[in-house]
Amino acid sequence: MLIADESAFKALYDRYWEKVLAVCFQATKDIPLAEDLMHELFQSLWERKDELRVEGPVENYLMRAARLKVLAHYRDTSNRTAHFGHAMQGYSGAEESTENDVNYVFLTEQVTTLVAQLPNPCQTVYKMSRERGLSNKIIASSLVLSEKTVEYHLTRALRFLSKHLGGYRF
16 A cells, blocks of 8 residues: 555655655646646545555656656647547538527536536546546556446446436437
């Protein structure tokens, strides 16, 4: 176990946050983005504290995790751009109907509101799967979770949305 309790996590964070931030900044050249990635990495560590096992030096693990977090960010960004371009191609050839547009906006707003009510792990997994179009394997790898855990969070999120949205399909 890497993190026994909150004080152990605080000690780990205090000791390594600057090094993790430096790795993220070196790759991104963007302070706010590097800070976000660093915080996401430590949040992920905290969320997985009970199941996380680290072999070897903790610093090596954190530096590797930071590099993987940056790579996952760039992969997600390029995937999102590709999916958006693909979706826009399909949309441009479709019939533009005011009713469909209104329904789409209404449903999108409802889904966004409901997703915001999900617990953080479910929310993160849902967004990566449904909004970014990532596979469970890629999500598991970028969040350093098992694929079963990703499936659990995604199923939980979809059941919640299904319950609150009635007959709509995702």
